[in-house]
Amino acid sequence: xxxxxxxxxxxxxxxxxxxxxxxxxxxxxxxxxxxxxxxxxxxxxxxxxxxxxxxxxxxxxxxxxxxxxxxxxxxxxxxxxxxxxxxxxxxxxxxxxxxxxxxxxxxxxxxxxxxxxxxxxxxxxxxxxxxxxxxxxxxxxxxxxxxxxxxxxxxxxxxxxxxxxxxxxxxxxxxxxxxxxxxxxxxxxxxxxxxxxxxxxxxxxxxxxxxxxxxxxxxxxxxxxxxxxxxxxxxxxxxxxxxxxxxxxxxxxxxxxxxxxxx
Numbered sequence: 140x141x142x143x144x145x146x147x148x149x150x151x152x153x154x155x156x157x158x159x160x161x162x163x164x165x166x167x168x169x170x171x172x173x174x175x176x177x178x179x180x181x182x183x184x185x186x187x188x189x190x191x192x193x194x195x196x197x198x199x200x201x202x203x204x205x206x207x208x209x210x211x212x213x214x215x216x217x218x219x220x221x222x223x224x225x226x227x228x229x230x231x232x233x234x235x236x237x238x239x240x241x242x243x244x245x246x247x248x249x250x251x252x253x254x255x256x257x258x259x260x261x262x263x264x265x266x267x268x269x270x271x272x273x274x275x276x277x278x279x280x281x282x283x284x285x286x287x288x289x290x291x292x293x294x295x296x297x298x299x300x301x302x303x304x305x306x307x308x309x310x311x312x313x314x315x316x317x318x319x320x321x322x323x324x325x326x327x328x329x330x331x332x333x334x335x336x337x338x339x340x341x342x343x344x345x346x347x348x349x350x351x352x353x354x355x356x357x358x359x360x361x362x363x364x365x366x367x368x369x370x371x372x373x374x375x376x377x378x379x380x381x382x383x384x385x386x387x388x389x390x391x392x393x394x395x396x397x398x399x400x401x402x
Contacts, residue, residue: 210239215397228368230262231311233397235390246394248387252355255382258391263352263374265290266343272298273322273354274331276341283343285372287365291316294363297342299323311399314367319360324381326357352376362391368400 215233238248244261245251251259265285270276271293281293291305300320308315322340331338334348342361344351354361355378362377375398377391 210234210237212236228373228400228402231397231399231401232394235394238394252359252378252380255380256384256387257380258383258387259378260394261376261378263343263376265372265374266350266352267346269293269343270297270341273340273342274299274326276339276344277332287314287316287367287372290365290372290374291318294318294320294342299326300342310364310366310396313400316365317363319362321361322354322357322359324358328356354378362395364395366400369402373400 213234213236215231217229217231219227219229234246238246241247241251246260247258249257251257266283268280269283269290271279271281275298279298283289283293294300295302295305295318297320299322301323303319305316305318308317320342326340328338328340331340333339334341334351334353339351339353341351341353344353358381360379360381360383362379364375364377366373366375375395377395379387379391
């Protein structure tokens with residue numbers, strides 16, 4: 140979730156630096172009547188970042204809701220994911236109690252990343268660059284290929300991230316590669332490269348750097364799912380802190396496993 144450095148998920152701390160999807164691909168969730176959206180293409184990747192394979196599906200009948208009207212109570216909702224330059228996708232997800240939608244592209248619980256016990260989930264189109272070193276990113280940019288396998292390999296090799304081994308899943312009929320990364324507990328942010336006058340620890344960005352997944356501080360944890368939706372790469376980023384209550388992890392996984400995407 141390219142979130143705010145030192146702040147919330149909503150915007151960057153510096154003017155003009157958005158934190159959503161590359162090329163200003165801010166994911167916007169809007170009201171969708173069931174079965175109403177049928178245009179645009181989706182995505183599908185093939186690849187090599189695999190281990191064990193699991194199959195997970197959701198069978199709950201979806202209800203209609205405006206993303207920004209959440210919370211509307213726990214339940215299964217059908218929402219439109221939209222971004223400039225990104226595929227239009229219908230997302231179906233089962234939300235437990237306590238989750239809210241914000242800014243058209245964020246799902247959060249317990250106050251999001253502003254709270255050390257909070258959770259924030261954002262949705263991203265493929266970036267232009269992924270970095271070999273998230274702290275010293277200015278001279279480690281790698282031109283990103285918009286595939287599950289390329290991003291899985293690049294993120295797994297990213298310096299200072301203590302990345303887990305990517306594991307391959309099948310979720311709702313989609314191929315998914317999942318890995319977890321973290322920001323070093325002892326990171327001195329001031330040692331990182333600067334963007335427009337301030338230091339930034341960054342995973343990926345747009346060509347001009349104005350749209351980027353940068354991180355809010357030392358110790359932050361990212362669970363990343365790289366989803367193949369009919370040939371288009373969709374990146375789901377779950378940001379948490381070490382203080383996340385133990386019981387919340389299972390709920391996050393249940394929510395992620397309920398997500399399906401279609402055109």
